[in-house]
Amino acid sequence: MNSRPARPEQVRHHDNGTWLVQFTSRVLVVCPRCGGRALVVPLPGLASPKYFTELLFQPRRLSCAGCGAVAEWTAEQRGAGLVGAVVGGTEDPFFRRPLWLQTHCAGRILWAYDVEHVDALAAYVGALLRERRVSPTMAMFARLPVWMKSARHRDQVLAGLSALRALAERSAPADRSDAAHEHGDRPRHHGSILFRGGAY
Numbered sequence: 001m002n003s004r005p006a007r008p009e010q011v012r013h014h015d016n017g018t019w020l021v022q023f024t025s026r027v028l029v030v031c032p033r034c035g036g037r038a039l040v041v042p043l044p045g046l047a048s049p050k051y052f053t054e055l056l057f058q059p060r061r062l063s064c065a066g067c068g069a070v071a072e073w074t075a076e077q078r079g080a081g082l083v084g085a086v087v088g089g090t091e092d093p094f095f096r097r098p099l100w101l102q103t104h105c106a107g108r109i110l111w112a113y114d115v116e117h118v119d120a121l122a123a124y125v126g127a128l129l130r131e132r133r134v135s136p137t138m139a140m141f142a143r144l145p146v147w148m149k150s151a152r153h154r155d156q157v158l159a160g161l162s163a164l165r166a167l168a169e170r171s172a173p174a175d176r177s178d179a180a181h182e183h184g185d186r187p188r189h190h191g192s193i194l195f196r197g198g199a200y
Contacts, residue, residue, distance in 0.1 A: 023117040028100035034067035037171035056084030088187040102179040105160035
């Protein structure tokens, strides 16, 4: 009897419309002071957002356990509204620091915000059968680049995601990936504005 666990590519993947912004509660970045791993999270004490899109407007804190660097981000105010951050690309959406989780893969740069993001990508890439249950308009998986979704690159992408998972466990400046730099791929701002009378 074969007791080996099922390989990832044997899994069926159901796309329920996950958005990239849903992975911004915890973003690993390159520290602006020491070059080690820093963490970007919502400021402590904030109420949990009612809608995940509110994550684009939540005040953030960057902190580095290695050198003690700390910085804070708040959304730009425009009239009575707040201008939201823009997700995507190899920089974090708030402080515009290079992401810590970057690696070279299939001639491109493979990146993720944190381990939860890595695992979600691995579940999708490794699946032979992918089922979409919602409109693809803003869904993360439908908007992935073609090279990541290609069966030809599946093994390379899964290996790259495994490398990112291992990188997430390291934090020293010397552990920084040679891919973890600015790449000039910042997404264009799409003008998301939040009008509300709440905590922000």
